[in-house]
Amino acid sequence: MNRLYKKLHKLLLLITGSIALWPSVIAVSFLLLSFFISYFERTHVGVYLEQNFLSSLNSEPENARSILTTIVSGTISLMVFSFSMVMIVLSQASSNLTPRVIPGLISDKMNQLVLGVNIGTILYTLILILSFKQGEDNASVPMIGILLAMLFAVCCVVLFVYFIHSISRAIQPNTILTRIYETTKAALEEEAQKTQENEELKKQRDPESWYAIHSTEGGYLRVIELESLNKLAQQEDLIFEITVSIGKFIVPGFPFVQANRDLQDQEELREEVQNCFIFSLEEVPVVDFENGLRQISEVAVKALSPGINDPGTALSAIDFLTLLFIKRMQSITHNGLLDENRKLRVIKRPTPLETLLYRFFTPIRTYGKADVMVVRKLLLSLRHMLHADKQRHEYTQGLYRQVRVIRDDAHESITNPEDRN
Structure with missing residues (x-):
């Protein structure tokens, strides 16, 4: 491109x-x-x-x-x-x-x-x-x-x-939350369709050395042209690993892509890689899974603020987050792009579930740790996720860590014996 x-x-x-x-x-x-x-x-x-x-x-x-x-x-x-x-x-x-x-x-x-x-x-x-x-x-x-x-x-x-x-x-808050939920769910499904099952990635070893490619632009990452990057990797016989996600703010000089070969002396090739990433100086809202989670989390935090004081909206937002996290857990991890010969060319690892939980549950936990209903809803949310993971046990340890974090905050903020029970 x-x-x-x-x-x-x-x-x-x-x-x-x-x-x-x-x-x-x-x-x-x-x-x-x-x-x-x-x-x-x-x-x-x-x-x-x-x-x-x-x-x-x-x-x-x-x-x-x-x-x-x-x-x-x-x-x-x-x-x-x-x-x-x-x-x-x-x-x-x-x-x-x-x-x-x-x-x-x-x-x-x-x-x-x-x-x-x-x-x-x-x-x-x-x-x-x-x-x-x-x-x-x-x-x-x-x-x-x-x-x-x-x-x-x-x-x-x-x-x-x-x-x-x-x-x-x-x-109405429920209407807005429903719209964000539907858009976020569709974005997750679309992301899964653009990539292929990671069985090929499991079969291949990671290169012994990764060489970072530094960005020459700054701003919010808006679009990643995966198909163009895949064709470029096939032409040059390379493997790229994308280390940033959509919506992240990047400064010039930040390593945002890794290659299995040193491209330090190939300025034109590095420029072609850069052209596969479109940045914007404004925080442009994009249809992205993590952006949808961020919006729902911010709605919950705003509802818990003293000026708004709408815990019902916060509880509904936690329910929507629970559905999206379970959807993320149940979806196949699609993180590899293959060329025509079924050879791995682009690796785009999704953000780990535990990172997403910490990133989007922490603000709600921080603002609602003294509200027993909010704490209870967060624990119920994690209980639902544990139930969804009872077959694979892939995320169990991370979910229990979140339970302990919520329990520690509640231990310091909730003093009523009945509430503590």
Whole structure:
């Protein structure tokens, strides 16, 4: 992957991650439709339709202009009211939950559809109004275009009702947690599909020596082009091991990839490896398993803060974390990419479960160690994981270590004898 492709990929990620993408596409479509309708009204087919099917309608120019003006003003009012509510919802989500959930709310496709249809209806109607000329006769009134404008206005009202319903549900903590859970679970499944079962990795020995490749860029790691890295490894007969994960902040000079051969003197090859990793200076939210765990953990911590004081949301967040951790335990460890000859080329080891537990349970444990219900829920969560691991016993020791850590905190913070029991 060359440097130009990397820049284009960054631009594509910026465009597709913007809330303005689909509203712009829909608005431009409405604008083009308005020009097409203005042309279609003058064709023989348009004239025939108006004379034979729309002749009974009132086609006075002033009445038509009044209808279009009412549609424009009403649609603008709906749009202003709708997205004033969006700003209120985003403010509440940021203060009551965590700012990390905001991108998921504004990127909702239905919200973008509502915005796009509203803007498109306004543009479409304004073009029709501009098509009127002074002193025109009734025959020149674009009746087909006016009927379509009325239809679009009805659609805007229907979408407004739907928007009120959806935005009232979107701010509920359980709805947000469910959305994050579904997205995180899908990300884990997608990651498993991109790699192959690690049986080949078990058969092969690790190289005797690994040689670090240092990053020449800094920022948050957003995308790893695994396929490009796999092809590069096959061309150069190399094995790469990725030592960083998506979303991690990296500084220039940090070793982020290891190779089984020293590439110190091969600057072009090291640059090609670097081009397989896309960084962003902003902490761009990515669809990633660990990022989803982080969001749910932060929602739980925010709910336990004295300003919010919503332990019920924290308990629900722990339940969702439990489901995701069990899903992670039960999934096959996919950490090898093979070439066409079934030879190992790229190693991408997943973060160990014990590390994930410590990373995302520790904030909840720290803020809720004096709350007996939170401590009990954490212990029940680990009990469920132990039950899920009763056949393989692969994670049992790490889970028991987490139990002891939670017990030690509770021993110091909970003094009531009944609670301690």
